[in-house]
Amino acid sequence: MSARRSARSEIPDPYDHPDGVDCVYIRSSISGDDEMYDVRCSCSSDSPCVDDSCPCVAVSSTNYSDGKLIKAKLTESNSSVFECSANCACESCQNSLTQKGPSKCLRIVHLGPKGYGVLADDDIAEGSYVCEYAGEILADGSSTADWRYVVTLNETTSDGRQTATFIDASRFGNVGRYLNHSCSPNCALVPVRYEQVAPKVGIFAIRDVRRGEEVCYSYGAGAPSSTPCLCGSATCRLFLPAGGFAKND
Numbered sequence: 001m002s003a004r005r006s007a008r009s010e011i012p013d014p015y016d017h018p019d020g021v022d023c024v025y026i027r028s029s030i031s032g033d034d035e036m037y038d039v040r041c042s043c044s045s046d047s048p049c050v051d052d053s054c055p056c057v058a059v060s061s062t063n064y065s066d067g068k069l070i071k072a073k074l075t076e077s078n079s080s081v082f083e084c085s086a087n088c089a090c091e092s093c094q095n096s097l098t099q100k101g102p103s104k105c106l107r108i109v110h111l112g113p114k115g116y117g118v119l120a121d122d123d124i125a126e127g128s129y130v131c132e133y134a135g136e137i138l139a140d141g142s143s144t145a146d147w148r149y150v151v152t153l154n155e156t157t158s159d160g161r162q163t164a165t166f167i168d169a170s171r172f173g174n175v176g177r178y179l180n181h182s183c184s185p186n187c188a189l190v191p192v193r194y195e196q197v198a199p200k201v202g203i204f205a206i207r208d209v210r211r212g213e214e215v216c217y218s219y220g221a222g223a224p225s226s227t228p229c230l231c232g233s234a235t236c237r238l239f240l241p242a243g244g245f246a247k248n249d
């Protein structure tokens, strides 16, 4: 691993769990599956991993422009990101945004009946990376300690198969586990891969977020659960969706 890449992976996460929360803080998801990708690049600074001439970018097509997720990937339901990794030897890489760590302007606060939530301490521009939804990556979510912290990532593979991955932040998690649901969200989840085949879940701003706003995503369009939704949006569906977040909803 190059010195440049290993230094990047040592960037500390500036967040921690609130006092009294029984969860181990992790910076990125943990997977029991150690299958790795064999894709790597050695792009020069003349072509810093921005288009399909980079073998890593070619896996998912262009992901980022000016340090933001491109609009198509924010709006398409089955979008995904493949980033350069520690195995690459690229210079001035523009394709490893999520590995630089979460936004520095998030604040975990207690919001009354919703429990904890996350506020933006500064403006966050559309397309910005907010943070990962980190947890234990499980093939089967049934072993969770608390279903409320499980995100279900449904994806369609290139050969048309449906896959489901469960990210369980009940026992191990990061700041991402505190983002609440909104029926009119300002963020969305996008699967992000590098090194490992198992996906990470990146949370990106789908519109400009103003300082002081709650940072939230939609937990999905599933059938309503019995939990009243307190998002307060004009288009509120009144109850949280049941069954956790599904990427393709």
Ligand SMILES: C[S@@+](CC[C@H](N)C(=O)[O-])C[C@H]1O[C@@H](n2cnc3c(N)ncnc32)[C@H](O)[C@@H]1O
Binding pocket: 113, 114, 115, 116, 117, 148, 149, 177, 178, 179, 180, 181, 182, 227, 228, 229, 230, 231, 240
């Ligand atoms: C992933 S956790 C989000 C963080 C949580 N508020 C906490 O204190 O840890 C999901 C849970 O938060 C609460 N929640 C999230 N969004 C909500 C909303 N819009 N209205 C009411 N409760 C919400 C529900 O209890 C839900 O099961």
